[in-house]
Amino acid sequence: MQKTPNWSLQQLPEMDMQQLHQWQALLEARTGVCVTDQRRMFLQTSLATRMRELQVEDYQSYYEYVTEGPTGAIEWSALIDRLAIRETSFMRHRPSFDAVHNHIETILAKGRSTQPLQLWSLGCASGEEAYSLAMITDQCLADSASRSPGYAIWATDISLKALEQARLARYPASRLGGLTDTEHARWMRPVDHGKLEILPVLRDRICFTRLNILEMAQAPIRDLDIIFCQNLLIYFRRWRRRDLLNLLAKKLAPGGMLIIGLGEIVDWNNPLLERVPDERVQAYVRRDTHGSLE
Template structure:
């Protein structure tokens, strides 16, 4: 109902105008908007245009197309409206189990645990639940393996999602996916039904804003685990493959890339081997391969 009201106020958009928006958005962000999403695009554009006092699609188009470098903030705001931030703790439990298994084997293989550091990257981390789930999985593993250093980096294009991720404060109903024990051990109450991730875990995380289609600003390091779920869905198959090829450049030899099941088809990379696990879509970098099971 609310959408219909806003749509009525949104200026009409002809086919040619939609086509040029479609193209600009896909070139700059990788996001593909099929024809049936035109009303959704009109809604997103007109809502943003109202916020910044622009009346005409064309004016907004020109400012986005030609307005570098300030336009990068504007692009982030627009992408924010075109994507959803749905996420939850331990969203795909089988993938987290694979991470635990991989790290266990990596540490075993390495032998000198004390000197080992595990670095993970959550690509498209939204409001942080995925980052904290990785951090908790690694933190808890130390009960079994003994201490090792770990760090988890989360990146996303959305400024508001990252601000919320950095705070690490969640309403009780968003803690589903966590056991009671995890909630008690790793969260502290900060108000009615709100809980914050404990500093001991938060201080092992960091959050960085960036567009995944511009990996020049990606974290300048190699990762043992790259975890990228529910982000590729916005992109066309060819873009997905390009992006994955670039992510591999950030994977340490022996590292593991974890995607969501079914997110990419017929993608092979010469440096990677598919991990045999029916419930997960993951690849290990041939190097010193720790063989997650």
């Protein structure tokens, strides 16, 4: 790998179309993410930032580095941390979390009292989504007149750096997003440098784990009551979105709910699922084995 000691961002090399397509193909093959030509500058800047740290002077040398041998595999993981998009906040798109709240209440009203609720935050980034789900679930269980069955949340992402931030569970006030004052006061406490920390009562319910979505079929996660997958599918081709959603449908328990981003896919349906009749959200409930809603 060729290095240039004085190379800097001010001398940013231009990525030609052949190099762009080479990197696009590699990213899609390994992660499923489709980087469009319109996002060429995002890709170029992300690569160049990492190349500057390594003092690599051209895209081809870096491409060969990340695609060869064990050191390339380690470097690929570091690069993914730069390319992963982590624009998120607590209770982002509140209607979707309201749908989760209503669905959990429905489950509890039917007498669920022994088996813990199982939720999955898919593409959890730095954890705000997973903790938001924990807040909603914890509140539902506290308000329920029936015996609490407890709950557990799987939270997965491809970025190890994002998962480290999620496990730390400390956030600036600017990330509180859609939290109400009551939610903020109940589940967070102030810590150093003006940040807020999620309380252990929620942190202990979440398992943060690295997962490449292309390997989802092998993930030992199934019989889920809630699958929350928002602002992730938009980075994939339409055919892959359908394939991934069909896999997610199979991982739901009868009566379980799948929530995706509104408008992330408009021409998909699955015989296992029925669309929730609410124009504010895009959510589906899995039918039971006899074809009716549980």
